[in-house]
Amino acid sequence: MSEYYLVDVKSISSKVPRSQFSEDELEMLARSILDAGGLLIPLLLKQTGAESYDVLAGDRQYYAAVKAREINPRQAETVNAFVVAEKSAQAAIQQFSVLYPEPHDRSPQRPPTDGIDQRLSNLESRLESALQEIKQSQKQDVQRLEQQIQTLQKQIPPKVEALEIFNSASSVELLQKLKSAGITGKNATKLITAIEMARAEEKFTSFTDIVKRTNGLGLPRMLAILDAWNHRV
Amino acid sequence: MKTIAIYHNKGGVGKTTTAVNLAAAFRNRGKRVLLVDIDAQANSTFATGLIKFQFEEDDDIKDKNILQVISAGDFDFIPEIVRQSKEFNTPEIDVIPSHITLIDEQQRLNRLAASRLRLNTKLQLVEDDYDIVIIDAPPSRDLYAEIALIAADYLIIPSDMKPFANQGLANVKNFVGEVNETRASIGKAPLHVLGVLPSKVMTNSRYLEYVFPRQRETALQHYGFPIFDTVIYERVVLSNCINQTLTMGKLEIPDPKSIFEFDSDSDSVKEFRNLANEIQQKIGA
Ligand SMILES: Nc1ncnc2c1ncn2[C@@H]1O[C@H](COP(=O)(O)OP(=O)(O)O)[C@@H](O)[C@H]1O
Ligand SMILES: [Mg+2]
Numbered sequence: 001m002s003e004y005y006l007v008d009v010k011s012i013s014s015k016v017p018r019s020q021f022s023e024d025e026l027e028m029l030a031r032s033i034l035d036a037g038g039l040l041i042p043l044l045l046k047q048t049g050a051e052s053y054d055v056l057a058g059d060r061q062y063y064a065a066v067k068a069r070e071i072n073p074r075q076a077e078t079v080n081a082f083v084v085a086e087k088s089a090q091a092a093i094q095q096f097s098v099l100y101p102e103p104h105d106r107s108p109q110r111p112p113t114d115g116i117d118q119r120l121s122n123l124e125s126r127l128e129s130a131l132q133e134i135k136q137s138q139k140q141d142v143q144r145l146e147q148q149i150q151t152l153q154k155q156i157p158p159k160v161e162a163l164e165i166f167n168s169a170s171s172v173e174l175l176q177k178l179k180s181a182g183i184t185g186k187n188a189t190k191l192i193t194a195i196e197m198a199r200a201e202e203k204f205t206s207f208t209d210i211v212k213r214t215n216g217l218g219l220p221r222m223l224a225i226l227d228a229w230n231h232r233v
Numbered sequence: 234m235k236t237i238a239i240y241h242n243k244g245g246v247g248k249t250t251t252a253v254n255l256a257a258a259f260r261n262r263g264k265r266v267l268l269v270d271i272d273a274q275a276n277s278t279f280a281t282g283l284i285k286f287q288f289e290e291d292d293d294i295k296d297k298n299i300l301q302v303i304s305a306g307d308f309d310f311i312p313e314i315v316r317q318s319k320e321f322n323t324p325e326i327d328v329i330p331s332h333i334t335l336i337d338e339q340q341r342l343n344r345l346a347a348s349r350l351r352l353n354t355k356l357q358l359v360e361d362d363y364d365i366v367i368i369d370a371p372p373s374r375d376l377y378a379e380i381a382l383i384a385a386d387y388l389i390i391p392s393d394m395k396p397f398a399n400q401g402l403a404n405v406k407n408f409v410g411e412v413n414e415t416r417a418s419i420g421k422a423p424l425h426v427l428g429v430l431p432s433k434v435m436t437n438s439r440y441l442e443y444v445f446p447r448q449r450e451t452a453l454q455h456y457g458f459p460i461f462d463t464v465i466y467e468r469v470v471l472s473n474c475i476n477q478t479l480t481m482g483k484l485e486i487p488d489p490k491s492i493f494e495f496d497s498d499s500d501s502v503k504e505f506r507n508l509a510n511e512i513q514q515k516i517g518a
Contacts, residue, residue, distance in 0.1 A: 005346040008306050050419040051347060074308055150312035151362055172285050175481050176320050189481050
């Protein structure tokens with residue numbers, strides 16, 4: 001069985017070195033993957049672990065997908081692929097090579113002629129994979145850092161200033177807030193209307209300003225509200 | 234961090250009621266709690282006060298919910314999506330909300346090879362931030378239920394113990410078996426079934442004396458699941474606390490509460506405390 005999936009690009013690896021393909025061509029293909037909203041000739045993959053795959057055929061498209069992800073990491077996080085079972089692998093590869101002969105052929109386009117060529121291409125592929133590894137681990141570090149920063153930010157209690165609540169809370173939020181200060185029903189509705197009218201004219205600049213400009217909100221009530229909010233935080 | 238999924242493939246048996254009030258019970262003991270809603274009906278999201286808006290344009294959940302968590306691998310991590318419950322409990326709990334768009338996206342996600350594992354992976358990244366994670370799963374045997382059971386360490390199966398719910402236990406059992414295969418493939422131990430939780434159980438004394446013990450015995454004998462000692466009885470306060478509203482002019486605004494916030498002297502509070510105790514004993518949290 002060959003199943004059609006969206007597979008995470010980062011979980012795929014290829015045994016063919018990237019340097020074998022022209023960067024310009026990969027760039028062009030990558031742009032077209034992004035513009036067309038996907039890769040139109042799916043990769044053939046073999047699953048090697050819970051979240052790892054090897055390219056069976058379509059190395060060029062694979063590197064184009066990698067490039068697309070470099071350009072737009074969110075949009076091109078995944079790529080269209082057939083995940084091929086072990087026993088159908090041979091047949092699938094053959095079908096693929098008949099349908100899409102030239103560029104998808106896995107065999108190197110220029111067979112190494114002499115020793116130097118061979119060594120050069122080996123060097124190339126080693127460099128490529130080392131580079132990939134560095135990129136990968138750097139990305140993971142950045143991710144981990146971002147994660148930690150977010151966690152830290154979360155631990156800093158979100159101190160919403162009471163003044164800010166008066167200035168920008170929606171009616172529903174005000175209703176909730178007033179309720180926590182024991183003001184409900186008609187009283188709350190009236191007060192909210194008064195607050196909204198006053199702040200529409202001009203933002204409140206201080207608690208004194210609120211008391212001065214809000215109908216029906218005297219100093220004692222204001223203090224009661226602030227006390228109640230303080231206790232809840 | 235201990236992750237507990239609340240699941241039964243039958244609806245209306247009290248999964249959401251259990252999930253949100255159990256989350257509150259643990260939070261009230263000082264535990265750092267995360268509630269994950271992965272049911273497209275978003276009942277837990279509603280019950281924790283996150284759906285107070287009246288108009289679609291005020292919907293602030295649509296683009297930041299569980300869907301994003303399971304769609305993206307390199308983006309939308311838990312700390313970016315999480316929010317605090319609103320006027321639900323003192324102290325409030327952290328919630329990953331759900332959204333009705335989950336229904337439309339299921340087909341696409343089914344084709345996404347890694348979607349089954351993303352929640353699991355992202356929860357691992359916050360394992361130092363939470364003591365307890367509770368996942369409210371949908372009443373179906375689909376991708377979302379699978380995601381919940383892959384991410385969890387433990388499973389609680391609320392059941393009203395009536396024949397339909399009991400028969401459904403066979404289904405739950407098979408499903409757990411399937412999920413365990415996937416868990417094995419990522420090196421995760423089999424799901425630990427804490428047990429069937431008798432929930433929404435009638436307080437009628439004849440029922441409790443004659444019928445309930447037999448139903449309990451059947452569940453135990455037929456399906457081999459352990460059964461909780463704690464029973465969550467059917468009590469009006471438990472549905473009332475979710476259905477609270479505030480009125481403002483002509484608007485009725487939902488104002489749901491945890492049972493602890495709504496009526497701290499109720500029998501239901503005692504039952505949820507007992508449940509939290511029993512779970513803590515079983516999982517050592
Ligand atoms: N123990 C209980 N006592 C009274 N009503 C309950 C109880 N448990 C659940 N309910 C009510 O039953 C309905 C379904 O419960 P819910 O928790 O949403 O179930 P599920 O999540 O399994 O579909 C809700 O209206 C809820 O308020
Ligand atoms: Mg539910």
